[in-house]
Each structure stands twice: as C-alpha cells, then as structure tokens.
Ligand code: SF4
C-alpha cells in the first residue's frame with residue numbers, strides 16, 4: 001500500500017474529494033486483477049497500536065521483539081513524537097509480509113492496508129471536544145481496482161475490511177495524537193523521557209506490562225487488585241489503559257488515581273538508586 005496513515009491522516013498526491021459514510025465509490029480488489037499485489041511492492045505504512053498488537057500475536061513474538069525486528073521509529077511531528085513504520089524487505093520497498101500468494105498476514109494486516117483505496121482524514125479544531133472524520137478515494141496509476149465494476153458505500157467497505165474494530169480500538173490513541181498536534185507549541189517540547197513514554201505506552205504493550213509490574217508504577221498509581229489482574233491478563237484492556245496513562249501524563253487528564261505519598265516515595269527511590277560517589 002503506497003498511501004499511509006499517520007494517526008488518522010493519509011498522505012497522498014491526490015487532492016481529496018470529501019466523502020461521507022453513505023456515499024458510494026467504484027472499487028474492487030481481488031486476486032483476479034492484473035495488478036494483484038502491486039501495491040504491496042512499494043509500501044510506506046505507519047502502524048497504529050492495535051496493528052502492532054495483532055501483528056505481534058500473529059507472529060508469536062512480544063511487541064518489544066516486533067518493534068525491533070519489523071519496524072523503524074520516526075518522528076511524527078517537529079517535537080519528535082514517535083511513530084512506527086513497517087519495515088520493507090531488504091534491498092526493496094516491498095512489504096516484508098508479501099508472499100507469492102499475496103499478503104502473508106492477511107487476517108491481521110494493518111489498518112492502512114485495510115483502508116486502501118480509501119483514505120481518511122481526522123481533524124480536531126482547537127475548541128472542539130471531538131475530532132471530525134471524512135473519507136476520500138485514493139487513485140494511483142498502478143491500481144486497476146478502480147476499473148472494476150463493483151460499487152459500495154464507504155460504510156460497507158469499512159465493515160468488509162474490518163476497519164471499524166481497528167478504528168474503535170485505536171480511537172483514544174488518535175485523540176491523544178491529534179490533541180498533541182492541535183496544542184502545538186503551547187505544550188512545549190516534550191522531554192526525551194516523555195517521548196519514550198509515549199513510544200512505550202503506544203506501541204509496546206508487552207513492555208508496558210513489565211512497567212506495570214515495576215516498583216516505579218506501584219508506588220505511583222493506586223490500582224485495585226481485580227483491575228490490575230485484568231491489566232496483566234488482557235492486552236486489549238492494557239493497551240487502552242496505556243492511552244489513559246498518556247492522557248494523564250501528557251495533558252493532566254487525571255483518570256488513574258495516584259497514591260497519596262507517590263512523589264515522596266519516588267524521590268526516595270531515585271536517591272537510593274543513585275551511586276554513592
Ligand atoms: S501487510 Fe499485507 S496487505 Fe499490507 S502491505 Fe504487507 S503484504 Fe500488503
């Protein structure tokens with residue numbers, strides 16, 4: 001897929017014509033098209049948190065391993081907000097999961113692959129509580145799916161491609177990214193520590209689980225035992241908790257209770273960890 005999503009944005013050379021969910025468009029991708037797999041031979045795919053969760057489970061590895069072996073970190077904005085791109089095959093721009101038969105991870109393919117040849121734009125005005133989404137058709141010369149006679153509504157295509165679930169699970173994370181962008185310089189440049197925290201909480205669900213087991217987490221956050229068990233045993237709940245953590249740390253949206261003596265304990269532990277000179 002040569003178009004890309006970046007937290008809800010798809011970059012394309014094509015000027016988007018705005019479409020709503022009930023509008024129809026002509027497109028059909030199937031193994032019989034002459035261009036089958038052409039789009040997977042030159043990819044630029046930005047991954048979302050839920051994409052990574054699905055792909056790492058598909059491959060039977062941790063998210064930490066997946067990030068190292070299969071992705072490249074990049075800056076999504078001028079402040080270095082980290083994004084993650086899917087790596088290519090070596091010496092080629094082709095997707096590493098492309099096989100002779102087609103996509104080797106089809107049931108767990110990323111949302112950018114599911115969306116294509118639709119693009120989506122999410123916008124959040126400064127004063128608005130929620131973002132606004134609209135859609136457009138991405139037409140690229142190599143893609144012959146636009147010549148196929150089938151038409152469908154945007155809504156039907158999203159459902160058929162399984163985009164609804166992905167969007168719902170990533171929604172809170174997209175809000176964080178959009179809010180960070182719309183705040184712009186008012187938030188100031190985040191420290192490298194908070195950018196690393198964004199990376200961990202967004203993309204590395206297995207690393208986040210380890211953080212939850214650490215003294216640094218337990219001395220700061222007041223989580224009851226049943227909920228902690230859920231967090232440690234259900235990675236979708238854990239991923240969504242990571243988004244809440246991000247909102248709390250980046251924007252002060254406090255939804256996770258803190259221990260009353262959290263700050264004192266953290267300072268004492270840091271002092272104890274410092275080497276004696
Ligand atoms: S993940 Fe699958 S559909 Fe997406 S670019 Fe790679 S091979 Fe193509």
Ligand code: SF4
Pocket residue numbers: 028029030033035036037038039040116117142143144145146
């Ligand atoms: S029709 Fe378009 S999306 Fe489908 S394989 Fe061809 S280039 Fe890719």
